[in-house]
Amino acid sequence: MNLNQFLLRLHLTPGIGIKGEYRIVQWLAEHPGQLRNLLPAKMSEIAGILPQHRSKFEQGVISDTVSQVLTRHQNESQYLTFFDPEYPLMLKESWLPPIVLFYQGNLDLLNAPQLLSIVGSRRSNAYAETALNTILPKITENGLVVVSGLAAGVDSLSHQFALRNHGHTIGVIATGLNLSYPASSQKLQQYMAQHELVLSEYPLDAVGKRYHFVERNRIIAGLSQATLVVQAQEKSGSLITANLALQNNRDVMAIPGRIDDPLSCGCNQLIQAGAKAVLCAEDILDEYPSLKTK
Structure with missing residues (x-):
């Protein structure tokens, strides 16, 4: 063996x-x-x-x-293990990296110059769509690959806007690769499995248990140099991802929102605690000067 x-x-x-x-x-x-x-x-x-x-x-x-x-x-299945040369270095240097990653799609996306993780509420509203539609065209134009979790709300919107703007995207899921959760993400996941990249540390047929989503979040945070939180309530799982990014000594950014909007409460708290407030794509690209060519 x-x-x-x-x-x-x-x-x-x-x-x-x-x-x-x-x-x-x-x-x-x-x-x-x-x-x-x-x-x-x-x-x-x-x-x-x-x-x-x-x-x-x-x-x-x-x-x-x-x-x-x-x-x-x-x-x-196709899979990477921790000692494979293709295993992403950023993830290897994160907290508790998975020893096995199952994948479908274009593994070369893991070698992109920079990845940007985007997370947020599953119950996002029109403000999240406006923010992503404002930011992602310039982000994808400058070569950042969007990483998210193929969940409802901000995750799916992030993948969709990246694709709509001719960018690339990576999905990290909390089930086996032959399953989709939520069901509403099935078509998007299937498309990304053929044309982009879908990752999971869970074996075939594994259903999404509650703790899987927290474990999945550490991979989303670990793959990228920066994590952007778009909308998050006060005790949102997105804040767990942001904290994991901080634990990995990675950048954390957030979209500010109204002080009376529960969906912006978590983002505003992150900014108050020191996360970078993002008002436009340049606020993100300023953190990656080697990519800012357009």
């Missing part, structure tokens, strides 16, 4: 979690050439799996069931 096969098998084994996976990746990075010595009991120890759960994991990682799931994903 080579390193890529091992990481895929580990990722497909229940009971380890993203923190445990990453601890094993760190161990492998510190002990090159020692994969053959990484037996199930050693994996449990390194991953920090609780003693009462170790037996289930250690049996699972060598089980026929996981072998069958592994074979299916090798035959039906």
